[in-house]
Amino acid sequence: xxxxxxxxxxxxxxxxxxxxxxxxxxxxxxxxxxxxxxxxxxxxxxxxxxxxxxxxxxxxxxxxxxxxxxxxxxxxxxxxxxxxxxxxxxxxxxxxxxxxxxxxxxxxxxxxxxxxxxxxxxxxxxxxxxxxxxxxxxxxxxxxxxxxxxxxxxxxxxxxxxxxxxxxxxxxxxxxxxxxxxxxxxxxxxxxxxxxxxxxxxxxxxxxxxxxxxxxxxxxxxxxxxxxxxxxxxxxxxxxxxxxxxxxxxxxxxxxxxxxxxxxxxxxxxxxxxxxxxxxxxxxxxxxxxxxxxxxxxxxxxxxxxxxxxxxxxxxxxxxxxxxxxxxxxxxxxxxxxxxxxxxxxxxxxxxxxxxxxxxxxxxxxxxxxxxxxxxxxxxxxxxxxxxxxxxxxxxxxxxxxxxxxxxxxxxxxxxxxxxxxxxxxxxxxxxxxxxxxxxxxxxxx
Ligand SMILES: Cc1cc2nc3c(=O)[nH]c(=O)nc-3n(C[C@H](O)[C@H](O)[C@H](O)COP(=O)(O)O)c2cc1C
Numbered sequence: 001x002x003x004x005x006x007x008x009x010x011x012x013x014x015x016x017x018x019x020x021x022x023x024x025x026x027x028x029x030x031x032x033x034x035x036x037x038x039x040x041x042x043x044x045x046x047x048x049x050x051x052x053x054x055x056x057x058x059x060x061x062x063x064x065x066x067x068x069x070x071x072x073x074x075x076x077x078x079x080x081x082x083x084x085x086x087x088x089x090x091x092x093x094x095x096x097x098x099x100x101x102x103x104x105x106x107x108x109x110x111x112x113x114x115x116x117x118x119x120x121x122x123x124x125x126x127x128x129x130x131x132x133x134x135x136x137x138x139x140x141x142x143x144x145x146x147x148x149x150x151x152x153x154x155x156x157x158x159x160x161x162x163x164x165x166x167x168x169x170x171x172x173x174x175x176x177x178x179x180x181x182x183x184x185x186x187x188x189x190x191x192x193x194x195x196x197x198x199x200x201x202x203x204x205x206x207x208x209x210x211x212x213x214x215x216x217x218x219x220x221x222x223x224x225x226x227x228x229x230x231x232x233x234x235x236x237x238x239x240x241x242x243x244x245x246x247x248x249x250x251x252x253x254x255x256x257x258x259x260x261x262x263x264x265x266x267x268x269x270x271x272x273x274x275x276x277x278x279x280x281x282x283x284x285x286x287x288x289x290x291x292x293x294x295x296x297x298x299x300x301x302x303x304x305x306x307x308x309x310x311x312x313x314x315x316x317x318x319x320x321x322x323x324x325x326x327x328x329x330x331x332x333x334x335x336x337x338x339x340x341x342x343x344x345x346x347x348x349x350x351x352x353x354x355x356x357x358x359x360x361x362x363x364x365x366x367x368x369x370x371x372x373x374x375x376x377x378x379x380x381x382x383x384x385x386x387x388x389x390x391x392x393x394x395x396x397x398x399x400x401x402x403x404x405x406x407x408x409x410x411x412x413x414x415x416x417x418x419x420x421x422x423x424x425x426x427x428x429x430x431x432x433x434x435x436x437x438x439x440x441x442x443x444x445x446x
Contacts, residue, residue: 091122
């Protein structure tokens with residue numbers, strides 16, 4: 001186990017342009033084109049960096065409908081976007097989501113390996129399996145992969161990508177101009193992978209970066225998802241909705257990792273954070289109530305249905321108990337759908353109540369800056385989280401968090417005042433992965 005007496009809070013900023021809620025795009029200060037406006041992303045990445053955040057986080061998925069949430073409808077591709085952020089920032093980590101369900105490991109290894117070079121060691125890959133069944137038809141398939149197949153494929157996918165990242169030992173290129181030796185051929189390694197899903201010879205035409213390999217994040221909440229995270233993740237984006245569920249997820253994930261012989265302290269658990277902040281707790285509650293009052297039930301039902309592969313919930317009576325959907329296959333966002341069914345049953349929620357609970361981003365973080373900081377500290381000290389991914393929504397709310405909440409966390413010694421490292425591994429306290437072919441450079445990250 002690592003020494004956790006110096007454990008520090010980690011902060012990520014999810015840059016989501018016009019937002020994933022129904023009405024975020026209507027904020028007067030948010031540009032209507034924020035999700036496709038590189039200037040918006042650069043500005044916000046720099047603001048997060050000035051506040052010493054560990055990373056920015058770009059979510060992504062390969063399927064939309066006309067009813068999809070505003071940010072998802074029209075947004076930049078993560079790797080292209082992160083490359084632009086790599087050259088307009090210098091310290092902050094750059095994490096992007098790419099699915100293992102519809103890509104090829106050779107491409108992904110190349111893309112994230114390149115980002116890691118361009119950013120000088122700040123890249124992270126959020127490994128997901130695609131939940132949305134409609135994605136199949138965007139990739140030449142009639143049927144979406146089954147949930148279990150997606151996870152088996154994901155595991156092999158990551159194994160191949162990490163193998164390709166070790167194509168060259170760190171001293172493979174002498175670049176000796178006098179002797180005319182560019183490459184030491186014995187330090188280039190083909191992968192020759194032949195597995196259940198992929199056949200990849202390699203080598204990849206790319207050396208390792210200053211952090212050795214990009215950091216692996218993972219998001220997925222079913223039991224299979226947690227098993228994958230326990231096996232491969234160095235950070236997880238956790239889909240939890242209360243202190244208790246966060247504590248349970250934290251213990252469960254880290255327990256699964258320990259059972260595999262991994263050091264659980266080398267996995268940074270980061271739930272999403274959607275704070276509603278105002279000067280006083282009363283004002284923040286009024287703000288939360290006002291936001292809630294503007295939500296349209298029809299759109300909430302669509303968001304609720306997304307977890308079930310866009311199942312149409314508008315056909316059930318709103319004020320009766322959450323309907324029996326046991327006949328549905330749950331081949332979409334399985335973990336989330338199971339939570340919705342379980343919570344609705346346990347708490348006897350009507351469909352309307354479930355739509356308000358799960359069709360929008362629920363937040364336990366409503367209050368003054370002091371209340372928010374106290375709650376963050378409680379989650380951190382209670383091992384419900386190692387850090388948080390803040391959803392960057394309106395400019396005013398982001399400013400309140402950076403200018404009023406972060407200083408309180410810094411004053412308590414929970415969060416850095418200055419960057420001490422240059423790489424994402426350095427920020428997260430992760431070692432550089434040992435090179436599988438015996439590189440001499442098994443050292444702590446810069
Ligand atoms: C907090 C959280 C964030 C996620 N972010 C993404 C994302 O950006 N893109 C994506 O395609 N899937 C994302 N996923 C979806 C997972 O890949 C999804 O949960 C999976 O397809 C279904 O697996 P599960 O049943 O194990 O949850 C996220 C999941 C969680 C819990």
